[in-house]
Amino acid sequence: xxxxxxxxxxxxxxxxxxxxxxxxxxxxxxxxxxxxxxxxxxxxxxxxxxxxxxxxxxxxxxxxxxxxxxxxxxxxxxxxxxxxxxxxxxxxxxxxxxxxxxxxxxxxxxxxxxxxxxxxxxxxxxxxxxxxxxxxxxxxxxxxxxxxxxxxxxxxxxxxxxxxxxxxxxxxxxxxxxxxxxxxxxxxxxxxxxxxxxxxxxxxxxxxxxxxxxxxxxxxxxxxxxxxxxxxxxxxxxxxxxxxxxxxxxxxxxxxxxxxxxxxxxxxxxxxxxxxxxxxxxxxxxxxxxxxxxxxxxxxxxxxxxxxxxxxxxxxxxxxxxxxxxxxxxxxxxxxxxxxxxxxxxxxxxxxxxxxxxxxxxxxxxxxxxxxxxxxxxxxxxxxxxxxxxxxxxxxxxxxxxxxxxxxxxxxxxxxxxxxxxxxxxx
Amino acid sequence: xxxxxxxxxxxxxxxxxxxxxxxxxxxxxxxxxxxxxxxxxxxxxxxxxxxxxxxxxxxxxxxxxxxxxxxxxxxxxxxxxxxxxxxxxxxxxxxxxxxxxxxxxxxxxxxxxxxxxxxxxxxxxxxxxxxxxxxxxxxxxxxxxxxxxxxxxxxxxxxxxxxxxxxxxxxxxxxxxxxxxxxxxxxxxxxxxxxxxxxxxxxxxxxxxxxxxxxxxxxxxxxxxxxxxxxxxxxxxxxxxxxxxxxxx
Numbered sequence: 001x002x003x004x005x006x007x008x009x010x011x012x013x014x015x016x017x018x019x020x021x022x023x024x025x026x027x028x029x030x031x032x033x034x035x036x037x038x039x040x041x042x043x044x045x046x047x048x049x050x051x052x053x054x055x056x057x058x059x060x061x062x063x064x065x066x067x068x069x070x071x072x073x074x075x076x077x078x079x080x081x082x083x084x085x086x087x088x089x090x091x092x093x094x095x096x097x098x099x100x101x102x103x104x105x106x107x108x109x110x111x112x113x114x115x116x117x118x119x120x121x122x123x124x125x126x127x128x129x130x131x132x133x134x135x136x137x138x139x140x141x142x143x144x145x146x147x148x149x150x151x152x153x154x155x156x157x158x159x160x161x162x163x164x165x166x167x168x169x170x171x172x173x174x175x176x177x178x179x180x181x182x183x184x185x186x187x188x189x190x191x192x193x194x195x196x197x198x199x200x201x202x203x204x205x206x207x208x209x210x211x212x213x214x215x216x217x218x219x220x221x222x223x224x225x226x227x228x229x230x231x232x233x234x235x236x237x238x239x240x241x242x243x244x245x246x247x248x249x250x251x252x253x254x255x256x257x258x259x260x261x262x263x264x265x266x267x268x269x270x271x272x273x274x275x276x277x278x279x280x281x282x283x284x285x286x287x288x289x290x291x292x293x294x295x296x297x298x299x300x301x302x303x304x305x306x307x308x309x310x311x312x313x314x315x316x317x318x319x320x321x322x323x324x325x326x327x328x329x330x331x332x333x334x335x336x337x338x339x340x341x342x343x344x345x346x347x348x349x350x351x352x353x354x355x356x357x358x359x360x361x362x363x364x365x366x367x368x369x370x371x372x373x374x375x376x377x378x379x380x381x382x383x384x385x386x387x388x389x390x391x392x393x394x395x396x397x398x399x400x401x402x403x404x405x406x407x408x409x410x411x412x413x414x415x416x417x418x419x420x421x422x423x424x425x426x427x
Numbered sequence: 428x429x430x431x432x433x434x435x436x437x438x439x440x441x442x443x444x445x446x447x448x449x450x451x452x453x454x455x456x457x458x459x460x461x462x463x464x465x466x467x468x469x470x471x472x473x474x475x476x477x478x479x480x481x482x483x484x485x486x487x488x489x490x491x492x493x494x495x496x497x498x499x500x501x502x503x504x505x506x507x508x509x510x511x512x513x514x515x516x517x518x519x520x521x522x523x524x525x526x527x528x529x530x531x532x533x534x535x536x537x538x539x540x541x542x543x544x545x546x547x548x549x550x551x552x553x554x555x556x557x558x559x560x561x562x563x564x565x566x567x568x569x570x571x572x573x574x575x576x577x578x579x580x581x582x583x584x585x586x587x588x589x590x591x592x593x594x595x596x597x598x599x600x601x602x603x604x605x606x607x608x609x610x611x612x613x614x615x616x617x618x619x620x621x622x623x624x625x626x627x628x629x630x631x632x633x634x635x636x637x638x639x640x641x642x643x644x645x646x647x648x649x650x651x652x653x654x655x656x657x658x659x660x661x662x663x664x665x666x667x668x669x670x671x672x673x674x675x676x
Contacts, residue, residue, distance in 0.1 A: 138444065146444070146492075148492065148493050149491075201440075203443070203448065209441075209494065209497065214497060216472065216497075341579070342562075342581060342625075343625075344447075344579060344624055344625050344626055345446055347629070348446050348448070367667070369660060369664035370630075370667075372664075373660050373664050374449070377449070377452045
């Protein structure tokens with residue numbers, strides 16, 4: 001049965017691509033799962049592939065790409081899902097496309113970034129060998145719900161596992177607390193660099209209550225949002241000591257938030273016994289995932305795209321652009337289904353403390369006026385051009401020689417921007 | 428003499444989930460642009476009652492359940508003071524979780540009742556996980572100003588108003604208090620409860636000014652008329668949503 005599903009699925013997705021109807025990333029999987037609900041589990045169990053699931057609000061795509069880059073350097077083969085295809089059908093599709101024509105999946109690792117709400121389903125159907133949990137921030141509350149609900153669902157899902165290795169962010173209280181659901185085989189990554197930390201809490205930090213006893217946590221320092229060195233003075237729960245907290249090479253991506261993704265990827269690589277030299281060499285050649293600090297050349301200018309889809313990712317992108325000396329910023333805000341229909345989160349962005357007066361800012365996208373309004377109340381003037389193409393053109397026109405344009409789009413706005421800049425669709 | 432307002436923000440660290448701090452920014456800036464001073468009192472867990480009493484205008488937003496429980500304990504201790512402030516007519520804006528909490532009780536899906544502050548005569552019930560949350564862009568008409576407020580709602584609880592409690596307005600688009608009776612929010616004295624966030628004040632500057640004016644009139648015991656501001660961006664942002672909802676504003 002599964003053999004036939006794979007063969008038909010492969011023919012189907014080849015046709016879709018041949019006829020240029022898209023990249024065929026979810027349909028074959030959708031059909032496979034409607035024919036056999038346990039398709040993914042059965043196929044993976046039959047092969048020797050080790051499964052790795054990556055969850056978290058921010059950084060899944062980047063972490064997946066970092067790990068793939070390391071695996072490839074070590075001559076290990078992997079199957080993975082495209083970001084945006086992070087539900088079960090996307091996973092089934094990538095298995096079909098990566099399988100050989102004899103119906104077999106000959107890979108060493110299956111690497112999947114998983115939607116926050118779909119994670120319990122994934123765990124039920126595949127019993128992963130590794131689960132990497134990056135962080136948990138407020139994101140698209142209208143779609144995902146509140147983060148306490150998400151973390152309690154994750155905890156319940158993890159409790160059903162016993163031979164899984166958990167790789168957790170020690171600095172995020174709710175994520176670190178997930179260790180309690182699996183007690184053994186738990187590894188932590190976190191930061192131990194005072195020069196990156198601050199002593200005050202940023203606005204919009206979510207997990208400031210003890211995940212065990214709900215008392216208010218005390219923090220020795222913060223890295224960003226609610227990530228930091230935390231402890232509960234009431235029940236004694238505290239941030240676990242990280243197994244990995246430093247890199248011995250220059251990070252391939254900018255920003256503190258990227259450091260966490262890199263630490264997670266490296267800790268995983270060390271755990272599967274990739275040697276340090278290979279890791280270092282692999283990451284030296286690392287190219288950012290699309291829209292995540294990716295630089296694109298357009299009309300002889302460099303444009304760097306920083307996907308900014310929730311308050312925390314926006315703050316981190318903006319701080320990084322400022323550190324890079326960026327002066328020309330285009331913000332694109334849409335409210336399509338993958339973005340969330342609710343744009344109230346833009347009021348949680350810390351423009352007041354991050355923007356500097358000499359920046360030239362343009363806003364665009366379906367909710368351009370909402371963003372302009374947000375900036376108005378930060379007393380920052382922004383140009384408004386709702387059409388994205390026109391907004392890019394205007395910004396490019398005014399760039400000085402050697403100046404770069406930084407684009408901060410949310411999800412669908414990133415796809416739209418990228419399509420304009422490269423002339424190609426990704427999804 | 429230069430006028431000033433003290434704005435009390437209840438539980439900014441815990442009750443801040445839907446960008447509600449935007450409401451504080453809007454009040455502060457719209458005062459500043461008119462040369463009115465503002466001071467913000469951040470009333471976190473264990474706050475000093477003196478600070479609450481000094482406020483001319485109160486704001487409180489929504490939160491997740493866990494945070495809300497921590498706040499409930501704290502605020503129940505201070506109920507009398509908050510009640511006397513509200514009874515005295517100090518203007519206030521209470522969003523979502525804060526709005527529910529001013530009522531008599533919140534009945535959870537499992538039938539368990541959580542006591543509220545009983546300052547507003549209303550109750551809220553959650554019909555259970557199988558029932559959809561009420562989510563989406565929304566608009567309602569505030570009769571006193573004949574003004575359509577625009578925003579976003581996202582709530583599981585259904586709120587029903589008791590006797591003699593006025594609604595904030597009539598639903599134009601969206602669900603309102605309970606998706607049944609076409610009413611949105613509640614008004615008691617000069618305190619407003621609503622499910623609308625987005626946050627509510629940036630896109631509804633006329634209502635933001637109404638709150639500022641009320642607070643000043645009560646504080647200075649005189650008729651106040653506020654200088655007009657340029658609200659072109661606000662108007663465009665409102666129109667974009669109105670167009671999408673297919674309504675005239």
